[in-house]
Amino acid sequence: MKFPYSLKIRGSPSPGSRKKRRNKGATTLVSVFLFIIFFTLGLSMLYFTGIYLRISAYKKNSTLLDYASENGIKHGFHHLLSLLTQSSFPVLLSQEDLEKLWIDALNQGSGTVEKLIGQTPPLQSAEDWENLEWKSTTDFSLERMEENEDYFKAVYRTRILSEGKIDHFKHTGTSSFEASLGIFTGHLxxxxxxxxxxxxxxxxxxxxxxxxxxxxxxxxxxxxxxxxxxxxxxxxxxxxxxx
Known part of the structure; x- marks a missing residue:
C-alpha cells in the first residue's frame, strides 16, 4: 500500500559534522580577532612613526637653529674686525676731543669706541642663506679704566648676541660671545x-x-x-x- 506522501526523517548530525561547523566558526572568530590585533598594531605603528618623524624633524631644526645662531656670531665678529682694521689708525684728536673722551670714559660711556670705529654702538648685522637667516647685535660696556698723566687705557667688554631663524618655523636659536677691546687714548x-x-x-x-x-x-x-x-x-x- 502506497501512501500519497512519505515522511522523511532527517537523521541527527553526526558528531564529526558538528565539530566541523565548530571549527569553521572558531577559525572565523580567530581570523577576525587577529585582523583586529594587526589593524590596531598597524595604527599604533603609524602613530609612533608620526611621532618619530616629528621628533626627527624637531632635532633637525634644532641643529639648523644652532648653525644659524653660530653663523650670526661669526658674522657679527667679522663685521667688528672689519671696522677696526679699516678705520684710520691712529685717530688724531684735538685736545678738546681728548678731554671729552676722557670724561665720557669716566662716566662709563662708549664714546671712545664710537670715535675709533666710526659708528654708534650697538652694532647691527644680518645675513641669510637659503631658508636660514641670522642677525647679531654687538654692544660695549666699560670694564676698567687705567689713567696716566697724559693718556688713559679703556678696556671694554664686547658682547655679541645672535639669533638664528628658519623660514616657517616659529622657534629661534640664540648664541652669545664675549671679548675684550682695549683702547689707548691721549699722548701715547x-x-x-x-x-x-x-x-x-x-x-x-x-x-x-x-x-x-x-x-x-x-x-x-x-x-x-x-x-x-x-x-x-x-x-x-x-x-x-x-x-
Missing part, C-alpha cells in the same frame, strides 16, 4: 704703537714698504686683530723725541 708712549711709520707715503709705497724693508709681522695668539703697519698721514713724533 711709543711702545703702545710698535709698528708706526711716521712719514706720509703714497698708496703704492705702502703696499711694498714691508717687503722692501724686509719686515715680517708675526700674528699674536692673544690679540685677535691682525698685526699691521701703521702709517701716519702727518708727522706725529716731535723732532726732539728721544729714542
Amino acid at each position: 708712549p711709543l711702545p703702545s704703537i710698535p709698528f708706526l711709520v711716521d712719514k706720509k707715503l703714497e698708496p703704492e709705497q705702502k703696499e711694498n714698504f714691508a717687503e722692501k724693508n724686509h719686515i715680517t709681522l708675526t700674528p699674536s695668539q692673544k690679540n685677535l686683530l691682525p698685526s699691521q703697519l701703521v702709517y701716519s698721514e702727518e708727522n706725529l713724533l716731535p723732532k726732539d723725541a728721544l729714542p
Whole structure:
C-alpha cells in the first residue's frame, strides 16, 4: 500500500559534522580577532612613526637653529674686525676731543669706541642663506679704566648676541660671545704703537714698504686683530723725541 506522501526523517548530525561547523566558526572568530590585533598594531605603528618623524624633524631644526645662531656670531665678529682694521689708525684728536673722551670714559660711556670705529654702538648685522637667516647685535660696556698723566687705557667688554631663524618655523636659536677691546687714548708712549711709520707715503709705497724693508709681522695668539703697519698721514713724533 502506497501512501500519497512519505515522511522523511532527517537523521541527527553526526558528531564529526558538528565539530566541523565548530571549527569553521572558531577559525572565523580567530581570523577576525587577529585582523583586529594587526589593524590596531598597524595604527599604533603609524602613530609612533608620526611621532618619530616629528621628533626627527624637531632635532633637525634644532641643529639648523644652532648653525644659524653660530653663523650670526661669526658674522657679527667679522663685521667688528672689519671696522677696526679699516678705520684710520691712529685717530688724531684735538685736545678738546681728548678731554671729552676722557670724561665720557669716566662716566662709563662708549664714546671712545664710537670715535675709533666710526659708528654708534650697538652694532647691527644680518645675513641669510637659503631658508636660514641670522642677525647679531654687538654692544660695549666699560670694564676698567687705567689713567696716566697724559693718556688713559679703556678696556671694554664686547658682547655679541645672535639669533638664528628658519623660514616657517616659529622657534629661534640664540648664541652669545664675549671679548675684550682695549683702547689707548691721549699722548701715547711709543711702545703702545710698535709698528708706526711716521712719514706720509703714497698708496703704492705702502703696499711694498714691508717687503722692501724686509719686515715680517708675526700674528699674536692673544690679540685677535691682525698685526699691521701703521702709517701716519702727518708727522706725529716731535723732532726732539728721544729714542
